[in-house]
Amino acid sequence: MTNAAVKLSPPGYEALTPQTAVQYAARIKKIADAIGGDPTRWTCDEVGDGNLNLVFIIRGASGAVVLKQALPYVRLVGESWPLPLYRAHYEHLALAEQYQHTPKIVPQTFHYDETMALTVMEYLTPHVILRKELIAGKRFPNLAAHLGHFLAQTLFFTSDLALTAEEKRNKMTPYLGNIAMCKITEDLIFDEPYFAAPMNKNTAGIDDLAKAFQQDTPLKLAAQEMKWRFLNAPEALCHGDLHTGSIMVTDTDMRVIDPEFAFYGPIGFDIGMLLANFVMAYFAQDAHEDRADYKEWILSTALATFETFISEFTQLWQSRAGEAYQSRVITAADSAAALDARMQQISSDVLGFCGVEIIRRILGLAHVADFESIADETKRAKCERKALLFARELLVNKAAYPTPKEFTALIKNQ
Amino acid sequence: MTNAAVKLSPPGYEALTPQTAVQYAARIKKIADAIGGDPTRWTCDEVGDGNLNLVFIIRGASGAVVLKQALPYVRLVGESWPLPLYRAHYEHLALAEQYQHTPKIVPQTFHYDETMALTVMEYLTPHVILRKELIAGKRFPNLAAHLGHFLAQTLFFTSDLALTAEEKRNKMTPYLGNIAMCKITEDLIFDEPYFAAPMNKNTAGIDDLAKAFQQDTPLKLAAQEMKWRFLNAPEALCHGDLHTGSIMVTDTDMRVIDPEFAFYGPIGFDIGMLLANFVMAYFAQDAHEDRADYKEWILSTALATFETFISEFTQLWQSRAGEAYQSRVITAADSAAALDARMQQISSDVLGFCGVEIIRRILGLAHVADFESIADETKRAKCERKALLFARELLVNKAAYPTPKEFTALIKNQ
Incomplete structure (x- = not known):
């Protein structure tokens, strides 16, 4: 030692x-x-x-x-x-x-x-890690419903929409000590992919993009803006590492494990990270034969996860009893517009965190098996290139993709 | 007891x-x-x-x-x-x-x-409370320079621009306990002016605006957005109650006292609150004879305070060595654009907090002597009306006033 x-x-x-x-x-x-x-x-x-x-x-x-x-x-x-x-x-x-x-x-x-x-x-049995199943091409009909439910419930009930200001501050205080785990995110997700960090690695065929991204001012600004949000927006308790390797599944059941990166952060953080991992699974399918239908299933699952989150969060919004948006101020007449405004900020964060997660998984230290398991480097580079260009567009043009529909349309356009 | x-x-x-x-x-x-x-x-x-x-x-x-x-x-x-x-x-x-x-x-x-x-x-002597001097029509040539300096230094050096993520989290943690003081701000500034709260009071001549604001969905949404920022943006250590009654002056010296509302919040919070109090002092001058020049001096002082903050913050930005916007990522080529983007968010917050502070000081519980000292209710109502309409416009149209210049032009247009 x-x-x-x-x-x-x-x-x-x-x-x-x-x-x-x-x-x-x-x-x-x-x-x-x-x-x-x-x-x-x-x-x-x-x-x-x-x-x-x-x-x-x-x-x-x-x-x-x-x-x-x-x-x-x-x-x-x-x-x-x-x-x-x-x-x-x-x-x-x-x-x-x-x-x-x-x-x-x-x-x-x-x-x-x-x-x-x-x-x-x-002990979860017969649960297996979702990422492996996505690589293998398996489908899970209830997955989006479960994931959307997890996101809506855990994020809403740990936020100022459900808690008094006192409860919220008391709940978030201990997590401020999880410094070393947050530091990994701060370095590996937001910074290192955007300069020649020693631990970065990438498939040879995308050297051009790796270099270009390091000179890409609008992209770097957008990534740093997301870092500022990570550092300065303790809206809700985030899992902190919600990728498809932190999810275990059976044909009908789904569990979320490993929240050791837990921190108080933007409501859009976990959602964006998770969608990024679906998007990478989607682009990785091009390396396999006969996966056109399966690609569609992954995309529809990502879309349904996002939409389930929105609809369940919208339902919870009606019952809000926390410090923010109190019904004595935001009455029935204002409620829908107020939720829209809040959801716009959440969606913008979702897109931003989705973008930085994709980029760091392809250009940074910690890669994902979805791409790494593609032995043919040319094929892998082609998949990764699509994912990178999608991620860049998300980050620098967030406002052009206000709802899950535009988000999925952009994926299909790659 | x-x-x-x-x-x-x-x-x-x-x-x-x-x-x-x-x-x-x-x-x-x-x-x-x-x-x-x-x-x-x-x-x-x-x-x-x-x-x-x-x-x-x-x-x-x-x-x-x-x-x-x-x-x-x-x-x-x-x-x-x-x-x-x-x-x-x-x-x-x-x-x-x-x-x-x-x-x-x-x-x-x-x-x-x-x-x-x-x-x-x-013991500060011969210092006197700034608010009283503004009501009396006295000028302080160094005031804007001192205030801009205080804002830039205290906000920059307690933020992620100067501190490591660990230092920042450790520094902000204790302030999460200042719950009762934050609750006063949460209730009195962001909520009560926007519904018929029992402790609200207002000059009779503006009953119409007091009622209208309680039905004004865009305004209420904007105020709640600022509350969300108050609750969810611990960017820097804020004084928390920086009005002209928390400032003591002599002809050449200036001190800031009474930070018992201190909390970690948006960089724009103190700036907005302070500007609001200058703006109210400005509009209150209409109740006095021969104060046209003095009004101009107040406005130029507000403008110079905001601009001094920006220029000093811009200088400090060059020396940043904290967790955010590290120079290994945001190089010399990106630095100006990154600062612009950050300053845009700060300015938007300044306008928003300025707006809610003005509204709560006229329609809420705690009024300011600038207006209260105007014995003639008709005159007072006229001054307050201008201030209220200015504040509403600031809150609902923040994007139309991107720099201090547009901000002061809007004040003059009332």
């Missing part, structure tokens, strides 16, 4: 192995009972394929649990990039908050250990 | 009288030395003419100090409106922060007592 990583591990912290994970779980009666039977006969697999954590699945006689433990460094890069364990605390906070609003979508937590930076939670 | 007020007074708190204020000051050597001589020969006057506090001036053989103590209720209304003493803590925090950036403009603090909600600070 590097010195930095050592410093980040408090006394009592110890990264678990499958063996010590079983011993840990066995010591906590509630968890041991849930797994069931003799711990020496439990199985334990480490399945963490993300960038930051250990994830163990422990199976026993009567069930299974997931044990997720933060590592004091970025797994993707190694011990040279230390990352505070306290992110487990914010993940735990956010899981609890989101679970309140969407208990059918957020996994249930059984146990949290601050020192070990460890959460034991519901 | 009401039960609520009793609850808000912690053990050890006691509202001082001139006599006990002297006893308090005499017990603290540093302060006793500054006042000088035998405490039994000190004089003490309570001079608080604001709405919320006791203010004692204690004079002795070698000098004088100001002792400011918060009361656990709103002085203007009485003990029926309790208000937490903790506001003294935020005032103290803000004074210290502002003093760092503009030591010649913010009074020096000698002593702070959390339990007694009490600050002992520099």
Whole structure:
């Protein structure tokens, strides 16, 4: 371990192995009972394929649990990039908050250990990571309805539309401590793709765009404007990392996991990030044969997610009882116009965050499997080029795409 | 005392009288030395003419100090409106922060007592409250330069333009506790003027506008948009109550006092509030004879304040070293355009907050002496009407007034 990583591990912290994970779980009666039977006969697999954590699945006689433990460094890069364990605390906070609003979508937590930076939670089965399924070409009929519901509920109920000013300030205050995770977003999403950052990488066939974007004043201004929004618009509790790798699905069910990047930010942030990942899945389909219909399904799912969010948020708006837009001021006669104005700002943010997410996934450090799994570099470059040009247009011409319909029309035009 | 007020007074708190204020000051050597001589020969006057506090001036053989103590209720209304003493803590925090950036403009603090909600600070002499001087028709040649400097320095250096994301979050976190003071702003500035709130009052001659504004959907939407900005844009440390009654002047000097409403908010907030108070002073001059030249001086001072802010902020922008608009991304070639874009948002906020401040000072609970001192109700109504129509236009047509020049032209057109 590097010195930095050592410093980040408090006394009592110890990264678990499958063996010590079983011993840990066995010591906590509630968890041991849930797994069931003799711990020496439990199985334990480490399945963490993300960038930051250990994830163990422990199976026993009567069930299974997931044990997720933060590592004091970025797994993707190694011990040279230390990352505070306290992110487990914010993940735990956010899981609890989101679970309140969407208990059918957020996994249930059984146990949290601050020192070990460890959460034991519901084992989701037969759920699989959505991104893999989108690459494989599978469809999920309820997906958009579930996602739109998650977004509307978690964003509305943590905002000034549902909370008093006091409740809102008290709720947001703890998240201001999630500094290291926000710093990753600040650097990797908003800054590094726009200069020759050492960790940037891109497919060879789009070198021209990578270079051009670094000289593109209107684009850089638009990206920095989104960074300013990220830093200065604590409207609601955002998941913070809502891509298709943070979503688990079955044919009928859908769960949102891994909110360790949770922060108070713009209502449009999670929506934009999520749509960006659908858009990349869409453009990546061109590398496969016979995927014209499936492309359409992805696009219609993105559109329906956005529209479900809007319609459910609109319904919730009618019941607003928070600090903002109080009905004593904004009466029935004003309500629709007020919602329109607010939705315009949300939509503008959605487009902006969608744009920067696409660009950083193609030109920055952390790429997505949708494109990376395209072995043919020429094909990959062609898909990525379309996505990049779409993202640039979104960012610099937000006002031209005021509703989800224009957004999807622009995608189809690429 | 009401039960609520009793609850808000912690053990050890006691509202001082001139006599006990002297006893308090005499017990603290540093302060006793500054006042000088035998405490039994000190004089003490309570001079608080604001709405919320006791203010004692204690004079002795070698000098004088100001002792400011918060009361656990709103002085203007009485003990029926309790208000937490903790506001003294935020005032103290803000004074210290502002003093760092503009030591010649913010009074020096000698002593702070959390339990007694009490600050002992520099006695400013021969300083007088600016609002009274504007009513009396006096000019202050350096005023705009000092005010523009205060605004540029305190706002820039507490924002993401000067601070790392971590420093900024750490600096803003404590202010999220100043809930009761923010609530006053939320209610009195953004909401109450726009419905028939029980504490509203207005000059009889403008009843028609008072009623019309409560039915004016575009205006109410614009005011609520500014409330959303107030709640959701922690860009910089704002004074929070920067009107001409929070400014003390001599012929050459200027000080900003009373930041107990301090909060992290939009960069345009303090600027807009301040300009609103100049604009009201301007319109109030019509009730006096022979004030045509003086009106022009007020307007030129408002304009010069705004322009000094812009030019000094522009200079500081070149030296930015914070989280936002880093020079590795926003290079010399992009810098001017990026500043323009940011300044556009700031200016839009300035106009919006200017508009709501004017409206609430004429139709809400807390009026300004500029208008209140006009005994002739017909004249007063005429002045207030012009101010109200100006404020409405600002709020609903912000985009038509992109620079200080259009702003002042609009004032002259009334």
